[in-house]
Amino acid sequence: TVTYNTVIWGFCQQGLANQAFGLLSEMVKKCIDIDSFSCNILLEGFCRIELLKYAQWVKDNLENGGVFGNVISMNILIHAYCKAGEMNYALELMEKMEKEGIFPDIITYNTLIHGFCKTGLFIKAKDLIDKISVSSHNEEGDALVKIDDTKPNLITYTTLISAYCKRQGLEEALSLYEEMVKNGFLPDVVTYSSIIYGLCKHGKLTEAKLLLNEMGKMGVDPNHVTYTILVDLLLKAGNASEAVVLHGHMITRGILFDTVVYTSLIDGLFKTRKSYEAEEIFGLLTKLNIVPNCFTYTVLIDGRSKLGHISGAQSALKEMEERRLVPN
């Protein structure tokens, strides 16, 4: 079962949930148990390629076959609805699961809070946090049973802080940060990165750099995302020399360079009239084992087009299609 699940997982990661689904019948034929892991891996696979209805269908069928979902299955579906902005369906699902005796956990709540934030419903997000912050009681109302694992955690706070940084004021984000620390949660690299992102977007680059130093002192190492935020903004703000310094730190500290890091660099270089360097980096990607994605090519096409290099832009488009990337 675990072997099959691992293969199913592999297909799903590649966006091939349909083929993964085919393995289920093979399992049935060979009398290999299908468990809730098989179910959840597949559900996530269909959700990731946005075949939400199909995921639902698979789940219903598995349940008819005696394989029952759990809270994770529901979280996967709720997450998919949130991602699609269908908060009503997401909430409906949560009610449904409660009726079936599957209780939401903190991941369910975090998923919903993220969904609310993404659709701008901050009030609802806040309401939900308030609701899960109070101690739960057992059925007798004995106020004895405290269900701690549905109380807000670091991720709950970080979700909201990040959303505030993007869509509300920085002040709200920072006061929430203080509240979080007061409640005993120490920020991790994601929390710090979110705030650094907010500071950068509000033009507070000095503060952002200060925070970068502070997190190091607190024993939280910045990672490739943290650096991308800063390098991207420094470069695009015309502060190439500082961007280069940080880029150097990334190298000396052995930070991972992924497709996003490079795409951001290429874009920043094009936008600051350094197309030669931009092209140079793009040319190196294959050697560096970096697979350019749709974003990367759009940046390249945009950069070349705006310089009047139409044929270069066209060849980039062609190359993209050769790589079986679908232009959007």
Next chain:
RNA sequence: GCGAUCUCGAGAAG
């Protein structure tokens, strides 16, 4: 005895 598979938060383009 231990070990393989599932769900939540941060970054790039138009």
